[in-house]
Amino acid sequence: MIRYASYFIAALLPLLLFRWFVPASIGEIDFWLLWLLAMIVVSLPVVYAEIALAYRSVDAPLAGMQKLTREADVSPMWRSFGWLAALVSIIIAALVISAASTGILAALTELNSDPTVPSFAIAAGLMVVAILLSLLGVAPLPIGLGLMVIGLLLGVANGLPHIDFAMTDISLTEWARAVALALVSVGAGTGLYWFGQNLVTKQVGTAVDTDNHNVQNTARSRATNEYRATKLVLPIWILQLLVGGVALLLSGMSLPPIGQLLYWVGVLFVVSYLLHYSTQQLAHKFGLLVSLVITFVLALVLVIAIPTTWLVGILVIISSVAVLSLSIFAGWQMKISHLRKSLNFGNEAFYNLWRIAIRLVVPLALLLALIGWGMQWVS
Numbered sequence: 001m002i003r004y005a006s007y008f009i010a011a012l013l014p015l016l017l018f019r020w021f022v023p024a025s026i027g028e029i030d031f032w033l034l035w036l037l038a039m040i041v042v043s044l045p046v047v048y049a050e051i052a053l054a055y056r057s058v059d060a061p062l063a064g065m066q067k068l069t070r071e072a073d074v075s076p077m078w079r080s081f082g083w084l085a086a087l088v089s090i091i092i093a094a095l096v097i098s099a100a101s102t103g104i105l106a107a108l109t110e111l112n113s114d115p116t117v118p119s120f121a122i123a124a125g126l127m128v129v130a131i132l133l134s135l136l137g138v139a140p141l142p143i144g145l146g147l148m149v150i151g152l153l154l155g156v157a158n159g160l161p162h163i164d165f166a167m168t169d170i171s172l173t174e175w176a177r178a179v180a181l182a183l184v185s186v187g188a189g190t191g192l193y194w195f196g197q198n199l200v201t202k203q204v205g206t207a208v209d210t211d212n213h214n215v216q217n218t219a220r221s222r223a224t225n226e227y228r229a230t231k232l233v234l235p236i237w238i239l240q241l242l243v244g245g246v247a248l249l250l251s252g253m254s255l256p257p258i259g260q261l262l263y264w265v266g267v268l269f270v271v272s273y274l275l276h277y278s279t280q281q282l283a284h285k286f287g288l289l290v291s292l293v294i295t296f297v298l299a300l301v302l303v304i305a306i307p308t309t310w311l312v313g314i315l316v317i318i319s320s321v322a323v324l325s326l327s328i329f330a331g332w333q334m335k336i337s338h339l340r341k342s343l344n345f346g347n348e349a350f351y352n353l354w355r356i357a358i359r360l361v362v363p364l365a366l367l368l369a370l371i372g373w374g375m376q377w378v379s
Helices: 002-020 029-057 061-072 076-110 119-136 140-157 172-183 192-207 213-226 229-250 257-286 288-305 308-333 336-343 348-378
Strands: none
Touching (some): 002 140, 002 229, 002 257, 029 336, 029 348, 061 076, 061 192, 061 257, 061 308, 076 119, 076 288, 076 308, 119 257, 119 288, 172 308, 172 348, 336 348
């Protein structure tokens, strides 16, 4: 199950988060094109960077950034990516749980079983369940995906939404939403793929007999020779692209009450993995028990005290800062020879294209997106 954690996340995050970033009219062709452009020039280079840093550090994001900053002899401030990545996962968990509480209440009301419990109380109860499920690690992911897919299929059985496609004017606010979809909704820059790759590395290392040095050295040599970042990145990115397209098409679909309940219960299982991820990151500094308490308290405060619209804004800002930090560190602070070896492209031209993208294109795209969000919030 650990080996497929990254693929589960790539399939699940678009289904979880697309609803907050799509335009009012999903038939805006220019928005689809901007999203595809952002997936190519922003999301793809960032996922490559995560996988390369995971391979180089041989550790999880927070611990790995400590190793990498010492290796590159740069300021410890670049370690902030590990902290920001853990915080982003908690914010996503709070945002989704907040939506789940509202959705469950709406479904129960349609079933003529309206509980006399406020939405924030349901959200708090769901967060308690999620933090307990987080102790199971990766195991809840396939359960969550299965329940969400069943809920969506029940919605599809009621009929797909009619979409009128048309070209509209392109603006910075539209670009801002497209970049948010290409980053936040597919998990680029959250450290989730870095963490998933680290889990696989640990699993492979544990499977090798530590007493048999010949077997161990042979396994390591084979893994080094066969490793290419593209073999890991492209399947994840293509899956994101396919599921993202489906999520966009289904974003206007209404689910029947039973479908809503199944979908939101599935979401609860997925959120547990996000909390597991953040807890594991913080455990590097505070220990597992303290990290579990910190993650729970922070998530609970966010879901109870902060409105959903504010959570979206906080998520956009912090995730953009995290990705910007990652792109500058990977593009400008890391040694060229280290990254070239970690990516292991078969063609030098591909490496040069990636380096231009991570150093120049990604930061510029993020700054333009932040300006677009600022314009939208001011208006």
